[in-house]
Amino acid sequence: MSLTKEADNTQELTHLNAKGEANMVDVTEKAVTSRTARAEGFISMSDKTFSMIASGEHAKGDVFAVARIAGIQAAKKCSDLIPLCHPLMLSKVQVDFELIHETKQVRVISLCKLTGQTGVEMEALTAVSVATLTLFDMCKAVDPLMVISNIRVLEKQGGKSGDWVA
Structure with missing residues (x-):
């Protein structure tokens, strides 16, 4: 994966305090800016x-409609699922699906936006993760061998560390 902005490997882990204990990052002094993140993931399945x-x-009906709602709800609940994530006031969550006929995969893409003091990468990843899990759940009776893979952040915009694209 190449990034348009190279990651700074000299930064310390921010979720640990000086004693090495888990710590929620203090964002009190960070600027309020517009922030966006997109993520993707794939689920492979049988031809049938x-x-x-x-x-x-x-x-079971429209599995995409159910998975879309699940992904949106998951992004909104990210701080309940990931212990040190900040609760965020998301202004936009979008979950879309792309059918890849050649490989019998569904690509799940999420977009999360807000104006705030911390990024939305975890929310975008959580939306994709739960949407793919929901597709798995709804189809497992027909195809228990489905594979969820390659969940990653595609891009992020805003904040102190700047913009980047995978």
Whole structure:
């Protein structure tokens, strides 16, 4: 993965205090700025499962609608799931799906936005993770061998560390 802005490997871990104990980062003095993050993940499945969800013929109904709502809810609950994440007032959460016919995969893409003092990368990753897990849950009776993979942040904008794209 190449980044348009190289990561600074000299920074210390911010979620540990001087004693090495878990610590929620103090963002009190950070500037309030517009922040955006996009993430993606993939779920691979059998031809039968892919065909079933692509055509909307799954017995459980529109699996994409359910997975989209699950992803949006997950982003909103990120601080409840990840212990040291700040609770954020998200202004936008979007979850989209791309069918990749050649490989029988669904690509899940999330977008999270806010105006605040900390980034939204974890929220974007959580949205993708829960959306792919929901697709798995809704299709596991038909295809228990599905594989979720390659969940990552695609880009982030705003904040002290600047913008970057994977």
